[in-house]
Amino acid sequence: MRAVAVSAFRAVPEAVEVPDPVAEPGRVLVKVAAAGLNPVDWLIADGMLDGVAPHVFPLVMGADFAGTATAVGDGVTRFAVGDEIFGQVGGAAIGKGSYASYVSVSEGAPVARAPKSVPLADAAALPVAGMTAAQILEAAAVREGESLLVIGAGGGVGTYLTQLAAARDVRVLAAVRGEARQRMGALGAAVTVDTTAQDLAAAVRDEYPDGVDALVDLVSRTKEDFAANAALVHDGGVALTSLHQEDPARAPQGVEVIGFEMAPSGELLATLAQAVDAGQLKIDIEARVPLEQAPAAIAKSRSGGARGKTLIIP
């Protein structure tokens, strides 16, 4: 089958031929309708988990998928042939990912039945970003009427987080880069700040002179940048980063700091699918890219400019 893989850590991703997976005991063989692209896919291909988990090469990239079960291995009870499912490819070894025509998924992996109200492929845009957004909202514990500054609101996690927060009547200030304000407004943002055209701190202070109740920073790669953004939170508020698991130093006194890590689950995916079917969560797709062109889409994700989610179609 065709798949997009790297031959070694940090190698350039390529469309290659790899053996078809089979439905081993406890696993479901899925014909992939689409894989969802996440920054973590190329971070893993760069060696982010080297020494943490075993890897197989050529390393087929990708975690998020949606597709149809075409075979089930011995002992599988949760799913049957023909089921339309979506989720994250789990497994002990990394490298048998979703950027492929078929994927083998453990029935214990974070997988659920796909939402029925959208094309099956679109569900591949939900798992990592949707679960991250839902769990960030719980972790930051923002309540109705409170203010939430989301930096990086235009990307995968940010577009879901904006919607989920707005649905709780949280007032979302969406910080984006160089994009249409109407788009974030349609997703529920109360205020959109284009950080390429406006000073973020000044724009936030205009709205909230004492600071916002909560910050979700999806972009700061250094503790210094995160600390500067956390200074926009008032005393007693919360500042969360999706990029540092360790306690990010130098956040202002009186601000609770959270280094967030997503914990995937099939139950949470089922909840997200319900939210989609109830019309409460839109899947905001920027691009649908044929598998052979996935290397260019990966390069684009690396260089920035995400506006919603990118799907890879085998």
Ligand SMILES: NC(=O)c1ccc[n+]([C@@H]2O[C@H](COP(=O)([O-])OP(=O)(O)OC[C@H]3O[C@@H](n4cnc5c(N)ncnc54)[C@H](OP(=O)(O)O)[C@@H]3O)[C@@H](O)[C@H]2O)c1
């Ligand atoms: N800890 C966890 O468990 C976890 C889980 C999921 C994701 N993450 C991480 O969270 C981050 C976000 O993920 P994602 O899937 O949403 O990524 P994404 O789809 O690439 O979105 C990132 C967005 O942030 C925007 N951005 C970058 N700098 C900005 C700035 N200064 N002001 C405003 N917007 C800015 C980007 O726009 P431009 O490119 O135009 O700047 C892009 O729209 C990634 O680093 C990812 O690895 C962590």
